Each structure stands twice: as C-alpha cells, then as structure tokens.
Amino acid sequence: MAIRTIHHLRHHLIHHLKPYHHSCLLLNSSVTPQTTASVLWRSVSHSSSIPETGVGSNLKDSSSKSLSNSSLNQTEVAKFAAIAETWWDYEGPFKPLHLMNPTRVSFIRSTLCRHFRRDPLCHQPFEGLKFIDVGCGGGILSEPLARMGATMTAIDAVDKNIQIARLHAETDPLTSSIEYSCTTAEQMVEEQQKKFDAVISLEVIEHVANPSEFCKSLAALTVPNGATIISTINRSVRSFATAIIAAEYLLNWLPKGTHQWSSFLTPEELVLILNRASISVEEMAGFVYNPLSGEWTLSDDISVNFIAFATKSNK
Ligand SMILES: C[S@@+](CC[C@H](N)C(=O)[O-])C[C@H]1O[C@@H](n2cnc3c(N)ncnc32)[C@H](O)[C@@H]1O
Numbered sequence: 122m123a124i125r126t127i128h129h130l131r132h133h134l135i136h137h138l139k140p141y142h143h144s145c146l147l148l149n150s151s152v153t154p155q156t157t158a159s160v161l162w163r164s165v166s167h168s169s170s171i172p173e174t175g176v177g178s179n180l181k182d183s184s185s186k187s188l189s190n191s192s193l194n195q196t197e198v199a200k201f202a203a204i205a206e207t208w209w210d211y212e213g214p215f216k217p218l219h220l221m222n223p224t225r226v227s228f229i230r231s232t233l234c235r236h237f238r239r240d241p242l243c244h245q246p247f248e249g250l251k252f253i254d255v256g257c258g259g260g261i262l263s264e265p266l267a268r269m270g271a272t273m274t275a276i277d278a279v280d281k282n283i284q285i286a287r288l289h290a291e292t293d294p295l296t297s298s299i300e301y302s303c304t305t306a307e308q309m310v311e312e313q314q315k316k317f318d319a320v321i322s323l324e325v326i327e328h329v330a331n332p333s334e335f336c337k338s339l340a341a342l343t344v345p346n347g348a349t350i351i352s353t354i355n356r357s358v359r360s361f362a363t364a365i366i367a368a369e370y371l372l373n374w375l376p377k378g379t380h381q382w383s384s385f386l387t388p389e390e391l392v393l394i395l396n397r398a399s400i401s402v403e404e405m406a407g408f409v410y411n412p413l414s415g416e417w418t419l420s421d422d423i424s425v426n427f428i429a430f431a432t433k434s435n436k
C-alpha cells in the first residue's frame with residue numbers, strides 16, 4: 122500500500138512539474154500568502170499590465186476531452202459520478218466540504234445580506250430572492266441556502282448527484298422546494314430565459330473545461346446588479362503541498378487525482394476572467410484549516426482555498 126502511494130506520488134509530481142515551470146513567472150509576480158484580498162483585487166482591477174491573453178493556459182480551452190462551448194470536462198465529471206453515493210457521508214470523500222460548509226455559508230450570508238440589504242440576524246434573510254447553485258453536487262450548500270429562505274435552483278452535470286441531492290432534500294420541508302436539475306450553466310443559458318439574483322458556484326471552476334466561458338455563462342444567468350460567488354483553489358506552491366500532496370497522498374482526505382494543480386486559477390486570473398464577463402470582484406477571503414480544532418476559518422490568507430464575492434454590472 123505504501124509503495125502504491127509513493128508510486129502515485131511520484132507520478133503526480135512528474136505530471137505536475139511541467140505546468141509549474143510554465144507558470145513560474147505568473148506565480149513569482151503574483152500573490153504571496155500574506156497579500157490581503159482587498160489589496161489584491163484592487164491592484165488587479167486597475168492594472169493594465171496584464172495582457173488580454175497569456176495570463177496562463179488556464180484561461181483558454183485546453184481540454185481536448187470537452188465539446189466546444191461546453192464547460193464539461195468528461196474526465197472530471199466521471200470522477201464525481203464514481204463517488205456520488207457518498208455525498209452525505211460525513212466521514213467520506215466529501216468530508217472536507219462538509220467541514221468547510223459553515224464557514225463558506227457564513228461568508229455567503231454576510232456578503233449577500235449586505236448586497237441585498239437584508240438583516241443577517243433574521244431567520245430567513247433571503248426570502249423572495251432567487252439563487253442558483255451551479256455544480257451543486259449532493260446539495261451541501263443548496264440546503265442551507267434554502268433554509269435561509271432563498272428560492273433555490275440547483276444544477277449539476279452528474280445525474281447521480283442530482284438524484285442523491287433530491288432524495289436528501291425531500292426529507293425536510295424547508296429544503297424539499299429546491300428545484301434540482303441535471304444540466305450545465307451554458308445549457309441553462311441556451312434553453313431557458315431564467316435569471317437569478319445570485320449565482321453561486323463553489324469548488325467547481327477548477328473542474329470545468331473552459332473557466333472563461335464558464336464565467337460568461339454564470340454572468341448570463343445573473344440579473345443586472347446581481348451577485349456571483351465563486352470558491353476554488355489557488356495555483357500556488359502552498360496549494361501543491363497542501364491541497365494535493367497532503368490532502369490526497371498523506372492524509373487521504375480526497376481520492377488521489379481529485380485535483381489537477383495546473384487547472385487551478387490564481388485569484389488574479391479569476392478576477393480577470395470575471396471582469397471580462399462584466400462581473401467585478403468586491404471581496405475575497407481565504408479558508409484556513411486549523412488542524413488542532415479540525416475547523417476551517419475565514420482569513421486574509423488566500424494562498425490555498427479562497428472565495429470571491431462579486432457583482433454583475435448594471436447592463
Ligand atoms: C467539488 S464538487 C462541489 C459541489 C458543491 N458545489 C459543493 O461545494 O458542495 C464539484 C461539482 O461540480 C460538478 N461539475 C463539474 N463540472 C461541471 C460542469 N461543467 N457543469 C456543472 N457541474 C459540474 C461535479 O459533478 C461536482 O458535483
């Protein structure tokens with residue numbers, strides 16, 4: 122078993138080193154772990170030094186496995202289909218998401234209450250607002266948002282995920298109204314005229330075929346002045362050590378091969394592709410794990426896991 126793990130680790134290192142060298146320049150000129158979020162996004166949104174192209178191969182569609190105009194990366198989607206039954210197993214492969222959930226829900230609650238001028242202390246602050254959870258998985262985030270009063274639509278590319286999510290939501294009258302469907306953001310844009318007050322997509326963008334096109338679809342689903350929330354993993358040296366080597370190989374938190382380091386976006390890249398989709402990032406925060414308490418907390422440290430709150434321009 123140990124040999125198998127070391128073999129996997131070696132394979133992963135070889136696989137990842139190449140993209141790392143390609144990205145060196147970008148990393149050196151980018152975020153240090155201590156960079157505060159507000160400084161970061163301000164400097165990026167006012168910078169003219171970032172070229173339209175060439176900020177990283179991640180901004181282009183480099184996947185040969187995907188259909189054009191589709192956010193689907195079949196390899197990525199297959200990984201989630203294989204473990205769909207474990208969504209609500211708190212000790213299973215989605216344990217990190219379950220542990221992170223209270224922290225990300227509190228970020229979403231405070232930023233969206235401020236944006237929509239709702240009282241964050243009231244029981245159902247999102248009553249009357251339409252939200253969509255894109256890449257909802259088993260509904261770990263959709264459910265608390267529905268309990269906070271949002272009219273929830275939740276979509277995922279994996280049918281099994283949607284079936285599990287529906288079954289789970291039906292057990293509680295507060296979540297049974299979530300409208301689940303197996304589709305993608307771009308398909309929703311093409312086939313339906315629906316728009317949402319807030320479009321939320323957590324831990325999905327690192328698994329899609331073309332992040333820029335994906336963000337354009339998210340923008341098309343958002344009402345003017347609406348909100349967008351995205352969380353993902355930074356492409357940093359620290360994320361390689363922690364989110365891949367530690368989480369997949371040493372601690373076995375996630376199945377090996379869950380993440381491709383080269384598919385991660387830096388915060389600057391995310392800000393840039395959102396800008397190009399007429400969405401401006403207003404706030405960013407990091408999630409930091411405390412191994413002693415086993416809890417995640419919000420932090421200025423966006424060197425690994427981070428979340429962005431953004432608004433769509435008034436067009
Ligand atoms: C890491 S999970 C995150 C689930 C959920 N957002 C959460 O944070 O609890 C990523 C999810 O994105 C879905 N997914 C991947 N690519 C997708 C795409 N192009 N469109 C829609 N969903 C996608 C996967 O099936 C999986 O359920």
Ligand SMILES: [Mg+2]
Nearest residue numbers: 324325327380
């Ligand atoms: Mg992920």
